[in-house]
Amino acid sequence: MDSDAAAAEGNITMALRPVLPQRLDWPSVMGLFMLNFGHLELALSDILKLRSRPESKNAVIKKSFHEKIRCLQQLAGQHPAMVAKRDQWEALIVRMDAIRDLRNHLSHSTLLHSVAEDFKTLIQVLCLTQDVSANVSNTLRLTFEELFDQNQRLADVVGELVALDHGCEGAYKPFSGTIGDDEMWTHCPDDAPGSGDTCC
Incomplete structure (x- = not known):
């Protein structure tokens, strides 16, 4: 494994170390989710960087989380080392999309307080600011x-992402082809001069 791959693997390993709060309340649990979402994006970025041209690594980092997921989805359908497990990748991507939706929900939510029908129990829920006065059922x-x-x-998804990537034979070999409109992904054919290098 080359130095970039080793460094990326080190970052992914760090992403598996959970961030744990000292106490459990709304601020700590919300903060915990946001911090560990960052760990998920770090692991996803590292996986994509290992398959990108050296000059394109910064562009990969700057992509939005949504764009990174779409890149991963296309790679899973085309990368020789990933195609065999495409169904597993697709299932994981669906879960990552759901996590992204929840992250966006938290970013635009407020804590709503109400009293239960017994007029004694305090109910606290998070809802979008635009829905504070909306029908609860909707x-x-x-x-x-x-x-x-x-x-x-979220922690399970991070672990599954890294485990699935490591389980793909040749996972750290860059991909020959383009993803979307980006000419960021390439590799040397096995019989080409310098094919032992990470990227062409």
Whole structure:
């Protein structure tokens, strides 16, 4: 494994170390989700950088999370080392899209307080600021327990992303072809001069 691959693998390993709060309340659990979402994006960026031209690595980093997922989706359908597990990649990408939607929801939410029908129990939920006065049945109202559970699902997705990537034979060989409109992805044919190099 070359130095870039080794460094990226080191970053991915760091991404697997969970960020744990000292206490459990709304701010800590929301912050925990946002921090670990950053770990997910770091792992995704590292995976994509290993398959990009050296001069394009900075462009990969600057892509939005949505764009990075679409790059991964196209790679999974075309990269020789990933095609065999395309169904697994697609299933994981669906879960990553859902996590992205939740991240966006948290970014535009406020904590809503109400009282239960017994007039004693305080109810706290997260909802979009635009939906504060909307019908509960028509909007996403996230409870503390649901958000806490989503943190575990996020950690599971990070682990599955890294494990699936490492399970692809030749995973760190750059891809021959283009993704979308970007000429960022290439590799040397096996019989080409210098084919032992990471990128052409």
